[in-house]
Amino acid sequence: MNLKTLAVLFSAALTSGVAFAQTNQAAVVEDFKPSVLNQPGQEFPQVNSQGYAKFRIKAPQADSVRVSLGLGGKGGTRLTKSADGFFTGTTAGPMDEGFHYYRLTVDGGTFNDPGTLNYYGSTRWESGIEIPAHDQDFYALKNVPHGHVQQVLFRSKSTNTSRRALVYTPPGYEKNTKTKYPVLYLQHGWGEDENAWSNQGRANLIMDNMIAEGKIKPFIIVMAYGMTNNIRPGTPGGLRSFDIKPFQTVLLDELIPYIDTNFRTIANRNSRAMAGLSMGGFETHTITLNKPDVFAYYGLMSGGVYTPEEIIDKTKVKLIFLSAGSKENPDRVRKAAADLKAAGFNAVSYVSEGTAHEFQTWRRSLKELAPLLFKN
């Protein structure tokens, strides 16, 4: 994937806009409940059984409050002011299932909804809302053994910083002190950070549930911050000038050695996978091709494709997983996987039905990818 392809990829992400499901204009059912991502005790925003979202914002002296849904902030919902000083409104249509970022525009300024929890996306902490999905059981918090999510601070000589990463260790990791585990390095998308996969993606709960059901063998997941292409510290760099080298150095020369030293890993290529969503897929694609001896399992989730020609040594690749939402460009991942299969690769494509360039696509992608990993 070259920079032009990368630009197209993110251009798609940034303009995907309002995530309304395509449905008939049915009557809005008045069974709204608080979103599960609301702050404690907060009644709004609410979501109904059809996927409509209803907002209520207190701003007695304001003239205008708008809700922007979708990465690009296009469209959205203009709220109506009542005499009680609250602005209220409901989305024009049902929203796609799953997690969505949004923000408010209050008299021309950008703020978060004080009712909801915040999630880092688009290089800022955004408001979050969750539309209940028909398949939400696989990422629900259940009464099963739970793994831990650990914040580690590892030394990075290349950037002269102590860098934060999150590490999922599966249930039983503390007790099974003789067991060593394979590792999936799992990257967030542009504008997000190392919190995204566990906070927005619920990766730890997806793993806990699949392990409890016996669908996968336990493995470790490492989630690192991939926005290393900074103009200056703290300033996320532009996409068109994305340089993989700083992140590749942090990941391969600093983080992986830290993980292999501090966790009970099986420290070889066949027990190491890399996957990522969107920009994280770009990072995965580039780094796995640059360093074919490090990872044996590759996953791109709404993050481009591999072609047979760009992989030099076929024997070093155990799996290529390509996924996308049905509202993205699903035929591209299907065709790429078919081409890879025809060339003799173990390639799998997955399309998430009814979702776009958003986290529901990637939750489902992780659920599909996990059972395919570390089979050889």
Next chain:
Amino acid sequence: MNLKTLAVLFSAALTSGVAFAQTNQAAVVEDFKPSVLNQPGQEFPQVNSQGYAKFRIKAPQADSVRVSLGLGGKGGTRLTKSADGFFTGTTAGPMDEGFHYYRLTVDGGTFNDPGTLNYYGSTRWESGIEIPAHDQDFYALKNVPHGHVQQVLFRSKSTNTSRRALVYTPPGYEKNTKTKYPVLYLQHGWGEDENAWSNQGRANLIMDNMIAEGKIKPFIIVMAYGMTNNIRPGTPGGLRSFDIKPFQTVLLDELIPYIDTNFRTIANRNSRAMAGLSMGGFETHTITLNKPDVFAYYGLMSGGVYTPEEIIDKTKVKLIFLSAGSKENPDRVRKAAADLKAAGFNAVSYVSEGTAHEFQTWRRSLKELAPLLFKN
């Protein structure tokens, strides 16, 4: 401590208001820099070398933007609108060193500053700002070995939930697989949650630094959510009706067994401490007196005092630590410690100079408490 005392305690917390240091009205030095708690790339809010804070909020069509500093939201800074659509303003005086919660009032509505990170306090995610302190080195992120902060989800039968707690494991915990560690159970204050001690308090960095300097022997810290006095799930309960039983059950019957099973702890009273700030001090006071066989080290940080009479078996208490900010009621903890000493207890008081009912008091309190723990 009875409920009346508790009410007084929190009344103090809620009205401590604007945390301005007492200084002469010197000229404001124009050496403002972005607060270290700003979101990536955000220039505002800024702090100068005197402790003044400067705010800048975009809201072109708004009539009024005010910054509320301090738990009670009293006082604050009214910002002035410029032709470019930004509201700007500087605090009326220098602020106390350390961390402060705040929020914006935009045309009558409550929002967070889009420039800063959010921190859970007052039962909502608030904006945070950090005033550089003369002693900030002890909680700085340094090039030393770092412990991990783990999110665990433990089963709670009494509440029929999987509950979240954070566990600090010291540097070397993963490699020293034969070593067992003492445990400090460390509680947040009213309206905060299990994130407070590591996010606002930097407890993990304080520990990392003290361990690196050889000032303390490594121990584990467990940080649990203590606002269990809920009217209904997700709704923090009132203070005047605070009932310790739900939290005491979660802590003693569910969390401690989980920790002792899943971490390498020394599972006895003499290797177990409990401490807390503000309401967490009230919880510590009540639970240590209710269950004298569980903990041997007690710490109340801006959270009341013990009297010699209320402790039934003196031999079970290895240490009583009492602290407060000099802007709270420091004589009370000094006198209480003196009374306890006179009665034969190992009691220590600590007063944080120039700070109020805020996290700088508690960061310093942890630094003072840690070397005193697990000596016997």
